[in-house]
Amino acid sequence: MAVNGNIYRPMKAVVEKVIDESPLIKTFVLVPERAFSFKTGEFIELTLDGIGEAPFTPSSSPLIKERFDVTIMKAGYVTELMHKLEPGAVLGVRGPYGRGYPLEKFIDKEVIILSGGCGLAPIRSLLYALIDIKDKLRKVTLCYGSKTPQDCIYKPLFSQLNQIDNFSTLRTVDFADRYWDEHVGVATVLLDHIDIDLPNAVAVVCGPPVMMKYGTMKLLEKGFPDHLIYLSMEKNMSCGLGKCGHCMLGGYFVCRDGPVFTYDEIKDQPHIW
Amino acid sequence: MAGYYKLDKEVWDGALAGILNTYRVFAPLKGVKATDYECIGEAHIPDIVYNHPKPVIPLKTFFIPIKENVVADTAGIHPTIIMGIPGCDLAALDLLDKFFLDEDYPDTYYASRRKHTILVGADCHLTDTHCHCTSYGLNPYPEKHHDLSVHVLNGHVWLSSHSEKGAHLLSGILDSVSFESMDEVPLEIQHVRQQQKRELEKRNKRLPNYQESTDAVVNSEASVWHSYSRTCVSCGACATICPTCTCFLLIDRPGFEKVRQLDACQYPGFERTAGGEDPLKRLDNRFKNRYLCKYLYRPEKYEAMACTGCGRCIDACIGKIDKNELLVELTK
Ligand SMILES: Cc1cc2nc3c(=O)[nH]c(=O)nc-3n(C[C@H](O)[C@H](O)[C@H](O)COP(=O)(O)OP(=O)(O)OC[C@H]3O[C@@H](n4cnc5c(N)ncnc54)[C@H](O)[C@@H]3O)c2cc1C
Ligand code: SF4
Ligand code: SF4
Ligand code: FES
Secondary structure, three states: OOOOOOOOOOEEEEEEEEEEEEOOEEEEEEEEOOOOOOOOOOEEEEEEOOOEEEEEOEOOOOOOOOOEEEEEEOOOHHHHHHOOOOOOOEEEEEEEEOEOOOHHHHOOOEEEEEEEHHHHHHHHHHHHHHHHOHHHOOEEEEEEEEOOHHHOOOHHHHHHHHOOOOEEEEEEEOOOOOOOOOEEOOHHHHHHHOOOOHHHEEEEEEOOHHHHHHHHHHHHHOOOOHHHEEEEOOOOOOOOOOOOOOOEEOOEEHHHHOEEEEHHHHOOOOOOO | OOOEEEEEHHHHHHHHHHHOOOOEEEEEEEOOOOEEEEEOOHHHHHHOOOOOOOOOOOOHHHHOOOEEEOOOOOOOOOOEEEEEEOHHHHHOHHHHHHHHOOOOOOOHHHHHHHHOEEEEEOOOOOOOOOOOHHHHOOOOOOOOOOOEEEEEEOOEEEEEEOOHHHHHHHHHHHOOOOOEEEOOOOHHHHHHHHHHHHHHHHHOOOOOOHHHHHHHHHOOOHHHHHHHHHHOOOOOHHHHOOOOOOOEEEEEEOOOEEEEEEOOOOOOOOOOOOOOOOOOOOHHHHHHHHHHHHHHHHHHHHOOOOOOOOOHHHHHOOOOOOHHHHHHHHHO
16 A cells, blocks of 8 residues: 555544453554544554554454554553553554455355454454455354453453354353353363364464464364464564564564465464464 | 766866755765765865775665654755765665665655765775675676766776766766766776776685575574674674664654664564564574575565675674674585
């Protein structure tokens, strides 16, 4: 996407609403000053004025243009300060950047999604996009893991998805409490509880690095071919424009060539997890 | 304006004084320890060093300064002439232009500086100890990206133009002075070129060429990186001084302004993420990354060389690490 003018200057967006998702995760509903559209899986650079900038993937439906959501986990300096924002605050937005999910390749397929923690943010946007084309999909299965039931985000999303005929969800927590009646254990164990029609399936993995690694291993074990496993790679980023070099994954710039890659594209690069 | 134009040195010096009224001119001057670009005034004209090997700082510094506010500043609109640019630094513009002038996200600061700058190339009539451009198929004289070239030989000056910008400047100079002209590269220039080229080839006989270096880096054993990086202090001098290292960091300033500051993969934490992962945490991995970037990643992605053989990183290294020795060892 070509940009006119200054590639480093963000546009402004006003925080309309702040939603507490978990003790560490909040969703910010942003209203940008200009029309803004993104493809699911593309990311933005969000600026906290004078403080810092960090990459996030919008978690709302790509079909909605007037406002969009970003779901932010408290992870360090900038995100911690972002968590203090209240409605009315003004943020800077650059983007959207990168290469998102190739929805056209999911047509007529069964989509297995493995997600953990805050990795559900980009996945929620993907799910909304998939709901929009649900008649063209065989099946969508979401396997989601979080540390504790409290850390499980987007609770209403799961019942919404379960009401759609060809969508289903499974959840697990590492540490259950006495009210939890779903799975217990790391996210990858959920893959043992689903039927996969391998010849017609694609897999999407998005979550913390350990989950990405073991999730991918498990999918390979189950017989998924390398080129049908879609991974959202998280790297340090600064510019988002393929210039600053911070996000290098071997020869790739994750910000331009990704963040979504198939496993076969990156498996030979050093230090992928 | 094709051809070569021969002027007396005093005539050229006079023309340069006139040019100073319109342009900001940077030219190599001799310092206490080295020769480097300075912003010159009329008094400096007789002291300009011609046809010297590369100045201390790489050309990139003019287009991507160490630190620049890329939201607030109005960059580089002052017409500028940079003199004395060696072929290796000009060749580095292949990669820099691909990075900063790419169609999707052109950097307007870089673009405007490039547009308003006239590049005056210089043949190297001498070479430095670590110069190795010829090992990578380059020559010790400008071959691309320069607008004008200036040779000072045997008390006179040869000028030639290589672009529209250069032709415009040259015709302005020639308007008011007397000169001789030649269509072909003058023999005296050809002679020095051959001599310098032979000298470099002889000196760097043991050095692998670009492709051989790439193969050697890719197929290397971990132990080499471990042992060569032992004296590396992660100061980043090798990257700062390199004409093709362009990595940077955006730093936020109030008013949604951003400062683009040169950065380097050699600094600890360059790739650290919030979760704590840091693929380049280990010194030897970080050290090797620079070689992978130069000999594999950049050339593969941009079809441009990311080492032009200027030798600056070898001169600059506090840990006395010699990139070329390492490459020779890898190809043994
Ligand atoms: C493409 C992409 C999409 C992302 N989407 C989301 C999302 O939807 N929700 C969410 O909560 N998080 C997301 N992240 C991670 C988020 O960007 C980091 O948590 C955030 O940058 C941490 O910043 P910090 O200043 O709080 O952390 P610190 O650790 O204090 O950061 C210090 C510095 O390191 C850089 N940095 C640290 N970690 C990262 C990182 N993981 N990625 C990039 N730069 C980093 C920061 O830019 C900063 O300069 C995404 C990351 C990427 C690459
Ligand atoms: S890597 Fe070293 S020799 Fe090569 S261009 Fe950079 S500074 Fe010069
Ligand atoms: S060698 Fe390192 S600092 Fe230089 S361009 Fe490559 S990644 Fe950036
Ligand atoms: S974030 Fe700057 S190159 Fe990718």
